[in-house]
Amino acid sequence: MQDMIWYQNSSHGAVSLTGDGDIQELFEHALHTIHPWGVRGAVEGSAEALNYTKAGSREPHDANDSSWKTSELYLAFKEAIDNGVFDPSGYVTDPLNDPEQFMLATIEYTYILNFSMWEMGKEFWPDKNSDGDGILEGEWSETASTAVGVLAENPLGYALFNTYFAPVLSKPDFTTLRSMFQDNDGGLSGYQPDAVSAQAFLWSSPDESNQVNSDVAEYLTQEMLITSSFSDTLVPVDIS
Numbered sequence: 116m117q118d119m120i121w122y123q124n125s126s127h128g129a130v131s132l133t134g135d136g137d138i139q140e141l142f143e144h145a146l147h148t149i150h151p152w153g154v155r156g157a158v159e160g161s162a163e164a165l166n167y168t169k170a171g172s173r174e175p176h177d178a179n180d181s182s183w184k185t186s187e188l189y190l191a192f193k194e195a196i197d198n199g200v201f202d203p204s205g206y207v208t209d210p211l212n213d214p215e216q217f218m219l220a221t222i223e224y225t226y227i228l229n230f231s232m233w234e235m236g237k238e239f240w241p242d243k244n245s246d247g248d249g250i251l252e253g254e255w256s257e258t259a260s261t262a263v264g265v266l267a268e269n270p271l272g273y274a275l276f277n278t279y280f281a282p283v284l285s286k287p288d289f290t291t292l293r294s295m296f297q298d299n300d301g302g303l304s305g306y307q308p309d310a311v312s313a314q315a316f317l318w319s320s321p322d323e324s325n326q327v328n329s330d331v332a333e334y335l336t337q338e339m340l341i342t343s344s345f346s347d348t349l350v351p352v353d354i355s
Contacts, residue, residue: 117147117148117151117152117222118144118145118147118148119144120141120144120145132298132299132300133241133298134293134296134297134298134301134302135238135239135241135293135296136239136241137296137300138239138292138293138296139239139240139241139249141296142230142235142239142287143226143230146225146226146229146230147222147223147226149284150165150167150222150225150226150229150280151165151167151168151218151222153283154279154280154283154284155167155279157279157282157283158278158279158282158283160279161279163186164186164187164188164275164278164279165186165187165188165225165279166183166186166188166189167188167217167218167221167222168218175214175215175217175218176214176217177214178212178213178214183214183217184211187271187274187275187278187279188221188225188275189211189217189221190271191228191269191271191272191274191275192210192211192217192220192221192224192272193211194269194270194271194272195224195228195268195269195271195272196210196211198268198269199256200255200256200259200268200269200272201224201227201254201255201256201269202253202254202255203220203223203224203254205253205254206219206220206223207219207220224272225280227251227254227255228265228269228272228275228276229276229280229284230260231255231259231260231261231262231264231265232262232265232273232276232280232281233286233287234260234261234262235286235287235289236249236250236251236255236260237249237250237260237261238289244257248260256268291305
């Protein structure tokens, strides 16, 4: 598990009663998980480029091995800090050198970068500027909350997103989100389930390799399926 998906009770202990607050909270924590464990590895070269951790591991990089400091993620992250776009000092002290702090800070950085490229932060971040746009005052440059702003202030981050994130993730429709999440826990999901097809699950006995447990098979086929009202073709599935 990378992160919790919070809904009514936010990660900061407050109870959200706004639909926009729910959207921001849910997407933030979803992206905290999807970015390092879903986006990474989906596009050729991304396992090395998005080096939140050692490749193929949840373990942080070795502090005495500087090779992790040459990746595209590291360089984009460093550029954002050097240019004053991103300031993670509220929760880490040395993310450019400490590999555990690097992992924590870059997971936050890519979430904010993603929100800015989609202009989702402007829409849903709870703190607002004088124009009513969402901001992360002190942590992220207000002028980098659009793709154009990211290109100007953090061009390596702009390239990183378009190379590895954009081919994998689709920007959600804000109108649809607001119909799903409304103030005071209102809104409708609009979810329409697919028709359910009956399946007979036949699994191998743990002590007889590749042999179907006859007692289980007889129970599933004679007892469970007799009472089934489904008319779809049954699909045997061998679960080893």
